[in-house]
Amino acid sequence: METAARTAPAAVIVGIDGPSGTGKSSTSKAVAAKLGLRYLDTGAQYRAITWWMLSNGIDVNDAQAVADAAGKPEIVSGTDPSAPAITVDGADASGPIRTQQVTAAVSAVSAVPEVRTRMTELQRAIAAEAPHGIVVEGRDIGTTVLPDADVKIFLTASAEARAARRNGELKGKEAADLAATQAALVKRDAADSGRKTSPLAKADDAIEVDTTELTLDQVIECVVTLIEEKRSA
Numbered sequence: 001m002e003t004a005a006r007t008a009p010a011a012v013i014v015g016i017d018g019p020s021g022t023g024k025s026s027t028s029k030a031v032a033a034k035l036g037l038r039y040l041d042t043g044a045q046y047r048a049i050t051w052w053m054l055s056n057g058i059d060v061n062d063a064q065a066v067a068d069a070a071g072k073p074e075i076v077s078g079t080d081p082s083a084p085a086i087t088v089d090g091a092d093a094s095g096p097i098r099t100q101q102v103t104a105a106v107s108a109v110s111a112v113p114e115v116r117t118r119m120t121e122l123q124r125a126i127a128a129e130a131p132h133g134i135v136v137e138g139r140d141i142g143t144t145v146l147p148d149a150d151v152k153i154f155l156t157a158s159a160e161a162r163a164a165r166r167n168g169e170l171k172g173k174e175a176a177d178l179a180a181t182q183a184a185l186v187k188r189d190a191a192d193s194g195r196k197t198s199p200l201a202k203a204d205d206a207i208e209v210d211t212t213e214l215t216l217d218q219v220i221e222c223v224v225t226l227i228e229e230k231r232s233a
């Protein structure tokens with residue numbers, strides 16, 4: 001008797017891009033966990049190399065010095081969506097990469113072509129090793145890192161909504177000025193969109209999701225549905 005062959009779903013590669021505070025990390029982690037996929041935070045990698053530059057006395061505004069040092073740190077990213085991890089030369093960097101000092105310096109470092117070449121190679125290698133697929137979030141995943149991704153999403157939200165979300169994270173800590181938060185994220189987006197190499201941009205074939213009026217759960221549901229539709233097509 002013939003039995004129908006049961007095939008596991010093919011690995012699915014998902015790229016989620018967008019400006020700062022649009023919900024890329026929260027959405028990507030939840031979607032990956034729900035669908036049994038790996039997860040990669042490429043922003044954390046750019047933050048990690050920036051932290052290394054700062055820790056090693058390299059002037060982040062000296063593009064040549066950053067380029068010369070770009071190959072030195074060893075950056076290792078975990079891909080478990082329930083326990084994102086990142087190390088630099090074997091040391092846990094998950095805390096230090098989130099400081100204001102790193103946030104203020106990361107756009108300058110990530111604009112250096114040698115840094116982007118190194119990170120892109122690392123990101124492609126990680127994506128290629130994910131057995132069932134991966135959700136990769138960043139700024140240039142759909143345009144440059146994984147142009148053949150199965151699903152490309154570009155998240156957006158108003159600057160007001162993004163600033164309010166960021167300030168909401170500070171509960172219990174000193175409340176930040178909303179206008180200052182908004183100005184800082186708009187400035188970082190402008191630097192990321194304006195650089196020559198792999199700027200923050202929506203790929204032509206990416207699906208744009210404006211999250212301004214959506215809850216996080218609604219965004220997650222929307223992205224899961226888009227991936228499932230693609231898988232069943």
Ligand SMILES: Nc1ncnc2c1ncn2[C@@H]1O[C@H](COP(=O)(O)OP(=O)(O)OP(=O)(O)O)[C@@H](O)[C@H]1O
Nearest residue numbers: 019020021022023024025026165169211214215216
């Ligand atoms: N749709 C939403 N509604 C309300 N809050 C949200 C929504 N999406 C994300 N958030 C909250 O907004 C904050 C920023 O989200 P998140 O860190 O996922 O954004 P991001 O795009 O990855 O930001 P960055 O690029 O700066 O790392 C978090 O506190 C998150 O819980």
Ligand SMILES: Nc1ccn([C@@H]2O[C@H](COP(=O)(O)O)[C@@H](O)[C@H]2O)c(=O)n1
Nearest residue numbers: 042043044046106107110138139140192
């Ligand atoms: N694919 C990417 C991802 C990130 N960057 C740069 O890193 C910064 C930090 O990113 P977060 O997601 O952690 O906020 C971001 O502002 C970019 O400068 C990048 O260039 N490409």
